[in-house]
Amino acid sequence: MTTRAIPRTVAGREWSRADLRDLTSFCSNEGVACALDEPLSKHISMGIGGPAAAMIWPPHPEAVATVVAWISDRGLDWRVLGGGTNVMAGDQGVENVVINLTRLIEGTHISETLASFPAGLPTAQALNMTVRDGLDGLVWATGLPGTVGGAVAGNAGCWGGEMATTVETLDVVTAQGRCLRLAAADLDWSYRRLDLEQKAGAGSIVVSANMTLEPGDPKALSKRVEELHARKRSSQPVGARNAGCVFRNPEGDRSAGLLIDQAGCKGMRVGNAEISSVHANFIINRGDASGADIEDLIERVKGEVKARFGVLLEEEIRRW
Ligand SMILES: Cc1cc2nc3c(=O)[nH]c(=O)nc-3n(C[C@H](O)[C@H](O)[C@H](O)COP(=O)(O)OP(=O)(O)OC[C@H]3O[C@@H](n4cnc5c(N)ncnc54)[C@H](O)[C@@H]3O)c2cc1C
Structure with missing residues (x-):
């Protein structure tokens, strides 16, 4: 393979065809779906992007840890994909393995005001469950596409809220395949950024997010959600293929x-x-x-x- 100037999530040697074959059999033994030369355009909301050398879909956090440890042990690297609503891939695709988390959807727990969501769950579903259960705190995420993990990893925010102030703890798999629970208050969050590397190392993967919400009235909450949906529909190109806001708002008062x-x-x-x-x-x-x-x-x-x-x-x- 030739070297391309594509930034990698973790430093590693390049994947060879033999590595990819080994990955395929490893995934098959572990019950993890794997596809070679998978077009990224199928998984990115903008509908663009060439092939990933391989894409794998771990179905639970233990599978994420096992597969990441296997890849790390071989000195190889990976990228992480949630709903693909904030990513733009080039026509040449990527030479490494993409860990697609959209099947990491089991394990939602809501008890009293505590809610825990798996990283691959669509944020919209997490919001709906909290509204149904009369829990306030995630209404700001109305109209936010993508997954809970992607929203956390990018400190997504809108309507005055953001993940930084919503999440209490995160469950993370490190590049060595270790599982850690991190307190959100100990992490470095900023505008549309979360620096996971400082506490968990490069290549870490969010596998679930835990939050404490406030009791609320389901009817009033769903009314607010409907209002915010209507505002989004009138101010954004709903229905067209896009990746949300392309540019960060600069300093100053003009967006x-x-x-x-x-x-x-x-x-x-x-x-x-x-x-x-x-x-x-x-x-x-x-x-x-x-x-x-x-x-x-x-x-x-x-x-x-x-x-x-x-x-x-x-x-x-x-x-x-
Ligand atoms: C129509 C539209 C409206 C939008 N509106 C908003 C908005 O109001 N506010 C806003 O903030 N954003 C908005 N976005 C952008 C985007 O939807 C959000 O940032 C969303 O939370 C990204 O989630 P995702 O699962 O799609 O992440 P992806 O696009 O899949 O990934 C984004 C980044 O996070 C990393 N990542 C994903 N999952 C994980 C994980 N579990 N662990 C570690 N890293 C991970 C990826 O490697 C990538 O670097 C919008 C996008 C669209 C298309």
Whole structure:
């Protein structure tokens, strides 16, 4: 295999075809689904991305630990994928193994005001369960796509809430396959970021999130959820393939979306990639946009905003 300048989640040697064959038999023995040359475009909300050398779907935290330990022991590396709603992959794909957590959905526990959710559970389902059980604290996640683990790993937030202030403890599998429970208060959270590496090491994987919520009235909670859904529907390109906000909001009082809009970029297009006319911080895939189209469009928007306002926008989406 040739070396490509793709950042890796953990330092490791490159996967060979023999390693991939060994992984396939290991996964088969462990009851973990595994596919070689799996197109990332099938697993990323933007609908772009070439193949991953392999994709595996561990069904429970022990399987995550076993498979990660197996990969680490061989000096190899991996990436982690949740719902793929905040990731952009290039047309060349990735040469390492992608651990897809969307089958890690067993193990929800709700008792009194304590709720524990597995990392692969869609955040929307976690929200629905709390509302059904009359628990307040996750309503801010209304309209947030993706998984609980992805939301924690990126400190997702909206409507004034964020994961940093919602989560109490996290269950994490380290790169050596060890299971740890970490207190959220001991972790370094910032705007759309969680630094797990400091406490758990590079390549750590969130396998569940535990929170203490407040008692609330289910009817009032679902009314608030409906209101927030309606606001999202009117302010975001719902139904179009996208990856949420592409850029982080810069310092100051103007959001990235406002700067992009004022720089005249709404509707700007490269191939089938387009700056949404509903919300300028969203890029939508209008058809068969390539990763290169989206990368070009990102660079053009950055150039326009820099030329007009002197602000260099930083990306919020994770590029693979
Ligand atoms: C229409 C739309 C609206 C959105 N609105 C918002 C919003 O209001 N606020 C907001 O913050 N975001 C928003 N997003 C972005 C995105 O949905 C969230 O950040 C979401 O929480 C990401 O979850 P995911 O499971 O899809 O993560 P992925 O996209 O799969 O992964 C994101 C990153 O987290 C890592 N990761 C994923 N799971 C784990 C894990 N278990 N352990 C360790 N690392 C992991 C991945 O390696 C990757 O680097 C929106 C996206 C869309 C498409």
